[in-house]
Each structure stands twice: as structure tokens, then as C-alpha cells.
Amino acid sequence: MSKPTIAILGASTDRSKFGNIAVRAYADQGWAVYPVNPKAGEVEGFKGYASIRDIPGKLDRVSVYLPPPVLVGVLDDIASKAPGEVWLNPGTESEAVLTKAKSLKLNVIEACSIVDLGVSPTDYRA
Numbered sequence: 001m002s003k004p005t006i007a008i009l010g011a012s013t014d015r016s017k018f019g020n021i022a023v024r025a026y027a028d029q030g031w032a033v034y035p036v037n038p039k040a041g042e043v044e045g046f047k048g049y050a051s052i053r054d055i056p057g058k059l060d061r062v063s064v065y066l067p068p069p070v071l072v073g074v075l076d077d078i079a080s081k082a083p084g085e086v087w088l089n090p091g092t093e094s095e096a097v098l099t100k101a102k103s104l105k106l107n108v109i110e111a112c113s114i115v116d117l118g119v120s121p122t123d124y125r126a
Contacts, residue, residue: 003032007052007083009074010065011035011043018089018114019065020044021124025114026063034059052077059083063113068094079104087113 012019035043038050
């Protein structure tokens with residue numbers, strides 16, 4: 001059986017940021033993790049991708065750690081990958097983001113994707 005796949009948009013090399021904590025938490029739970037950050041060639045030992053469009057294959061989930069003005073600009077890229085779920089973590093949502101995501105027919109969940117794994121982000125604090 002293959003691992004579920006996740007792209008972490010806004011992945012960070014800074015271990016104190018949620019975009020890094022998510023990479024570690026999902027990896028610990030057995031997911032195939034694809035960090036997306038145009039400035040990071042690697043995050044926690046995983047190859048970094050400049051864009052979600054660069055990730056090979058299908059994505060089961062996308063977890064977002066981007067500010068709303070940036071996220072609005074990449075929603076089309078997310079939609080091009082047709083993920084099963086798009087998790088908008090606290091601070092990433094806005095009326096513009098939600099309106100555009102709905103128009104793209106994305107399955108949006110507004111909640112902390114780390115907590116959905118059954119763990120607490122505080123368990124991963126650096």
C-alpha cells in the first residue's frame with residue numbers, strides 16, 4: 001500500500017515555524033511529504049519544490065501556511081494538482097481565498113492540519 005501524499009505550501013527550514021512542524025509531523029505519521037518553498041532546496045531532509053506544479057504525481061492533501069495575498073495567487077496551481085483536500089491553517093484564510101477556492105471547486109477545510117493527525121504542534125516545538 002502506498003503512503004498518502006501531502007504538499008506543505010509555505011514549508012520552512014526554521015524549526016519553530018508551523019510550515020516546518022507540519023513537515024515533521026506528517027513524516028512521522030507515515031505520509032509522503034512534499035515541501036513547497038521557492039527558496040528552500042531541502043526541508044528536514046525532503047527535497048523542496050519551488051511550486052506545487054513541480055511535484056510529481058497525485059496529491060491526497062495540501063496543507064497551506066501562506067498569507068492570504070500570496071495564497072490567492074497560487075490557488076490555480078493548487079487546483080491544477082486536483083488534491084483531495086486543501087487545508088487552510090489558521091491565518092491563511094480570507095474572503096478572497098475562500099471565494100476563489102470555491103470557484104475552483106477545491107475541497108477546503110479550515111482547521112489545523114497537524115491537529116487532524118492526532119498530534120499537537122507543541123509536540124514538535126524546536
